[in-house]
Amino acid sequence: MKATLDALQRDAEGLGELRLMEVCGTHTVALFRTGVRDLLPSNVRLISGPGCPVCVTSQGYIDAAIEAAASGEVTLCTYGDMLRVPGQRGSLEALKARGARVVVCYSIRDALKYAQAHPKEQVMFLAVGFETTTPASALAVLEAARLGLERFTILSGHKLVMPAIEALLADPQADLHGFLLPGHVSVILGASPYRPLVDEHGLACVIAGFEPQQLIDGVARLVAQIKAGAPALENVYRAAVRPDGNPHARAITQQVFVAEDTEWRAMGVIPNSGLALRDEYAHFDAFKRFSLSLGADYDPPGCLCGQVIQGRVQPPQCPHFGKGCTLTQPIGPCMVSSEGTCAAWFKYARRA
Amino acid sequence: MCLAVPGQVKEVYGEGLERLAKVDFQGSRVEVSLAMVPDAQLDAWVLVHAGYAIEVLDEREARETWDYLKTAGLYDEIPPALEPKP
Amino acid sequence: MSQVLMAHGGGGELTRQLLVERVLPRLANPLLNPLLDSAILERPSGRVCLTTDSFVVQPLFFPGGDIGRLAVCGTVNDLTCLGARPLGLSLALILEEGLELETLERVIDSLARTAEEAGVPIITGDTKVIERQRGDGILINTTGIGVLPEGLDLRPARINAGDLVILTGVPAEHGLAILSVREGLGFETALASDAAPLNGLAAPLLALPGLRFMRDPTRGGVAGVLADLVEETGLSVEIEERALPLSPIVRHASEMLGLDPLNVANEGKLVIVIAPADASTALARLRAHPLGRHAAIIGQIKPSTPPLAELITAIGGRRIIQRPMAEATPRIC
Ligand code: SF4
Numbered sequence: 001m002k003a004t005l006d007a008l009q010r011d012a013e014g015l016g017e018l019r020l021m022e023v024c025g026t027h028t029v030a031l032f033r034t035g036v037r038d039l040l041p042s043n044v045r046l047i048s049g050p051g052c053p054v055c056v057t058s059q060g061y062i063d064a065a066i067e068a069a070a071s072g073e074v075t076l077c078t079y080g081d082m083l084r085v086p087g088q089r090g091s092l093e094a095l096k097a098r099g100a101r102v103v104v105c106y107s108i109r110d111a112l113k114y115a116q117a118h119p120k121e122q123v124m125f126l127a128v129g130f131e132t133t134t135p136a137s138a139l140a141v142l143e144a145a146r147l148g149l150e151r152f153t154i155l156s157g158h159k160l161v162m163p164a165i166e167a168l169l170a171d172p173q174a175d176l177h178g179f180l181l182p183g184h185v186s187v188i189l190g191a192s193p194y195r196p197l198v199d200e201h202g203l204a205c206v207i208a209g210f211e212p213q214q215l216i217d218g219v220a221r222l223v224a225q226i227k228a229g230a231p232a233l234e235n236v237y238r239a240a241v242r243p244d245g246n247p248h249a250r251a252i253t254q255q256v257f258v259a260e261d262t263e264w265r266a267m268g269v270i271p272n273s274g275l276a277l278r279d280e281y282a283h284f285d286a287f288k289r290f291s292l293s294l295g296a297d298y299d300p301p302g303c304l305c306g307q308v309i310q311g312r313v314q315p316p317q318c319p320h321f322g323k324g325c326t327l328t329q330p331i332g333p334c335m336v337s338s339e340g341t342c343a344a345w346f347k348y349a350r351r352a
Numbered sequence: 353m354c355l356a357v358p359g360q361v362k363e364v365y366g367e368g369l370e371r372l373a374k375v376d377f378q379g380s381r382v383e384v385s386l387a388m389v390p391d392a393q394l395d396a397w398v399l400v401h402a403g404y405a406i407e408v409l410d411e412r413e414a415r416e417t418w419d420y421l422k423t424a425g426l427y428d429e430i431p432p433a434l435e436p437k438p
Numbered sequence: 439m440s441q442v443l444m445a446h447g448g449g450g451e452l453t454r455q456l457l458v459e460r461v462l463p464r465l466a467n468p469l470l471n472p473l474l475d476s477a478i479l480e481r482p483s484g485r486v487c488l489t490t491d492s493f494v495v496q497p498l499f500f501p502g503g504d505i506g507r508l509a510v511c512g513t514v515n516d517l518t519c520l521g522a523r524p525l526g527l528s529l530a531l532i533l534e535e536g537l538e539l540e541t542l543e544r545v546i547d548s549l550a551r552t553a554e555e556a557g558v559p560i561i562t563g564d565t566k567v568i569e570r571q572r573g574d575g576i577l578i579n580t581t582g583i584g585v586l587p588e589g590l591d592l593r594p595a596r597i598n599a600g601d602l603v604i605l606t607g608v609p610a611e612h613g614l615a616i617l618s619v620r621e622g623l624g625f626e627t628a629l630a631s632d633a634a635p636l637n638g639l640a641a642p643l644l645a646l647p648g649l650r651f652m653r654d655p656t657r658g659g660v661a662g663v664l665a666d667l668v669e670e671t672g673l674s675v676e677i678e679e680r681a682l683p684l685s686p687i688v689r690h691a692s693e694m695l696g697l698d699p700l701n702v703a704n705e706g707k708l709v710i711v712i713a714p715a716d717a718s719t720a721l722a723r724l725r726a727h728p729l730g731r732h733a734a735i736i737g738q739i740k741p742s743t744p745p746l747a748e749l750i751t752a753i754g755g756r757r758i759i760q761r762p763m764a765e766a767t768p769r770i771c
Pocket of ligand 1: 302303304305308315318319320321322325326330331332333334335336342
């Protein structure tokens with residue numbers, strides 16, 4: 001590890017500021033938690049992109065979910081991180097305290113089990129997440145169909161990584177030199193979908209896992225590519241990421257979902273960047289079943305989350321960071337979510 | 353949140369999309385679905401995400417991952433205590 | 439009759455029977471036996487310490503312990519942290535109507551065994567019954583009385599920069615064991631709770647003049663105590679990740695659940711701050727005790743502005759350690 005760090009230091013020397021983006025919330029957290037950020041050369045800047053599933057979810061979706069829970073019509077099942085995201089009518093956590101049926105799940109399988117055990121309740125699962133989490137939602141829908149779970153639905157907020165990266169790069173202000181590409185998303189996707197980042201945008205690209213050595217290797221390879229002036233698509237997470245990814249998982253997703261234009265927090269509607277249930281599975285589509293529509297997207301007043309997820313603002317630049325906005329009193333989703341960029345800075349790097 | 357370390361399949365039950373496994377992480381176990389990795393057999397090393405195994409690692413690869421952890425000094429046995437500094 | 443009835447709390451014959459047949463024989467000792475309205479203790483020399491704690495645990499039984507064991511350990515350990523020698527505990531039981539008497543007996547048995555292990559008698563008590571309300575089955579309050587040796591002063595104000603921080607064993611075992619019996623998590627582990635009375639472990643340290651501070655890292659975990667230290671002293675603490683006595687099973691279980699072992703609860707560990715001159719002796723004495731086999735010096739108090747708890751990670755980077763915001767919630771994904 002020492003040798004890699006030394007080589008990284010040498011390679012980075014004299015290259016000016018190198019702006020590298022990670023687009024996976026677990027990378028964001030691991031880079032802080034393991035102390036890797038602290039060991040990088042001073043001219044290597046890691047910028048967190050739209051990698052936290054809760055943070056990139058538009059406020060319209062959050063408000064629709066909260067509305068559904070408040071109606072009393074449904075039992076809302078959700079991953080824990082969604083619980084505290086503030087919406088127009090407070091958070092799900094606050095609704096739960098007032099008696100709304102909100103069930104925290106570790107896996108969508110928990111929601112299925114709940115639906116089986118409570119056949120009279122309308123059980124709605126908040127299905128958010130990127131390519132790694134989507135096949136699980138697809139499997140749950142297939143399973144619900146097989147079991148005849150009439151009252152099970154999902155509110156799909158699933159999103160795709162590449163369209164968001166493309167959208168970021170379409171901004172002429174985006175001044176990036178490379179991407180540390182996500183580990184588990186790539187386990188599903190394989191490497192090829194990232195090709196355009198190298199071929200069309202000339203950016204350095206490395207797929208990496210989550211352990212310190214993986215993270216350091218990833219950054220070291222990025223810097224080496226930049227130094228050599230030879231951007232490429234590399235994979236240092238070969239133990240888990242096959243060139244073709246996991247075709248089974250993709251086929252399952254394909255069977256149930258279809259790409260659609262989707263609104264992201266602050267990034268607007270990005271073409272073919274989200275996943276909706278196919279017509280055959282419309283029965284399990286909470287939007288259709290309950291005639292829900294997405295309201296307007298907005299950031300909580302004064303919150304810069306929309307800028308943070310695009311890497312345009314670093315959390316300490318937000319005037320609320322560590323003052324009005326803390327882990328106990330979060331203002332925006334980037335502080336609420338365990339994978340949020342503001343939360344990671346607050347937990348591991350707030351030194352004042 | 354992605355889980356960095358692979359676990360080992362120790363029990364398999366059910367079929368098809370309902371194929372489940374107990375996956376062992378060095379002394380602790382969780383139940384996961386094998387629906388995304390139909391080829392995973394008993395003793396296979398798997399990566400797990402949100403209650404689902406998402407990939408099978410071959411043994412050598414899995415051990416490589418563990419080696420990474422070792423070089424990071426993270427997965428040794430209980431470390432000897434630091435001696436008091438003067 | 440195999441369950442607790444409302445009448446068991448009514449103060450009549452049924453109450454007497456419950457106590458005489460099910461509870462008292464298990465706790466018998468000379469101070470409790472007269473069953474007076476109050477326990478009578480000889481006046482000890484030194485100052486008197488008093489502490490109280492209530493125990494609400496679900497489920498009542500878990501790997502490595504149960505609510506009865508916790509009720510003794512929690513209060514004994516609170517006295518221990520100040521350097522007090524525990525003299526006795528009160529025991530208030532609040533039973534839910536419908537509770538199996540057999541369950542009650544198991545809890546009292548465990549409580550009695552733990553009290554004996556600690557060498558601390560139950561000296562007075564009370565029992566009430568509440569209506570069936572999907573409550574917790576048994577709620578327990580224990581109050582502990584102890585005596586503080588002359589001249590012993592374990593307060594954060596005595597901590598100096600340069601003092602060393604000791605952790606007496608593997609952290610996070612209790613919290614992880616409790617999670618394994620949480621419903622819906624589907625998490626199984628070979629780990630057991632570390633719940634243990636620590637007065638015996640701490641006793642040989644009390645004579646060391648360099649002993650500054652002890653605290654048991656319960657719900658906020660080790661991170662919580664480190665945050666306390668920083669707040670109460672205005673100094674900084676630097677912990678070495680490589681020095682933490684983490685067992686492979688704790689490491690993996692924490693990793694698997696997305697938890698930081700420093701944030702997870704313990705019921706049988708101490709965080710100790712001690713002057714460098716006495717650290718080796720303290721470590722040797724701790725390791726000589728079965729509960730302190732894995733004791734380790736994990737870090738040091740530092741002069742620093744602003745005051746911070748920091749971790750030097752295994753690879754040599756730095757990050758801060760904070761008190762966890764809420765109970766550590768696992769994220770299996
Ligand atoms: S610090 Fe808080 S208010 Fe500022 S961007 Fe982050 S979440 Fe929003």
